[in-house]
Amino acid sequence: MPLTSQLQTAGLRATPKRLAIGGLLFDGVDRHVTADDVADMARKAGIKVSLATVYNTLNQFVAAGILKRIILDTDRTYFDTNVSDHHHLFYETSGDLLDVPGDSLRIEGLPAAPEGARVRAVEVVIRMSGTPVSTGSTAG
Amino acid sequence: MPLTSQLQTAGLRATPKRLAIGGLLFDGVDRHVTADDVADMARKAGIKVSLATVYNTLNQFVAAGILKRIILDTDRTYFDTNVSDHHHLFYETSGDLLDVPGDSLRIEGLPAAPEGARVRAVEVVIRMSGTPVSTGSTAG
DNA sequence: AATTATTTTAGAACAATTCTACACTGGGCT
């Protein structure tokens, strides 16, 4: 689905800033970015956008379901362009962050949700020390 | 092991403040607390301690391995008196936080750690919507 | 008691994020 339609479905206008930021993020590659990363990417791409707008836009994308918030760290928020159910391998020393496909892990023994509650998500973070295999990884 | 020895093992003096904060936390009940919670508990118990000391002490306890940092949320850090391997059930609406024993979940398909890296921890957070069963839970 | 190392503290500093309040846009209407 094109970004324009995704935005409209979520009740957001397909404005130039949103399309520009979306264009940086949704190019087919899975990315893990912080708001600052996005601001830098925009600056390098010659897109003039304020940090407030970066934050607003990322939050709107999350609300629209086209971006995912990942919680790994108390002092920065990562956003993931891969919105499918999946997990993360986090190299704490380097900050590298790799996706682990949701269906590659099988979790048994999950407690049943009590009456009136629902499992929204099951998130697995594998925290690693040392360094990842040296590939041009999907680093964060 | 008594707190005094645990502190000494970690190279920390068993000072009155540390013993007092430790006494509030390590009373046999598993607790999830924020720094603010601890400051409040101390105030209510008549222990005069600055917020800076609460932070210092909690961080030292984590370094000493007698307290665990849990990352669930970008805007506050939770500390867990249960330092064994285990997971969390987090009720996002109420903020309730329940422990899930480590051995009650079986995770299959974990990727092998590459050469030079090591799995430090596998953390599972089950995010729930709705409300937990009404017990006097180990809320956070 | 004097000396030295460690701890505690108040308050300043910091950094990520959100808020505020105003300026700007651009699509719909004549």
Added chain:
DNA sequence: AGCCCAGTGTAGAATTGTTCTAAAATAATT
């Protein structure tokens, strides 16, 4: 084309959890 106006974008202030700083207090050591 020109006018509206709701929605959008922005700078800078505000907020908040946490850490830092530098000085005062305490504890250990001689």
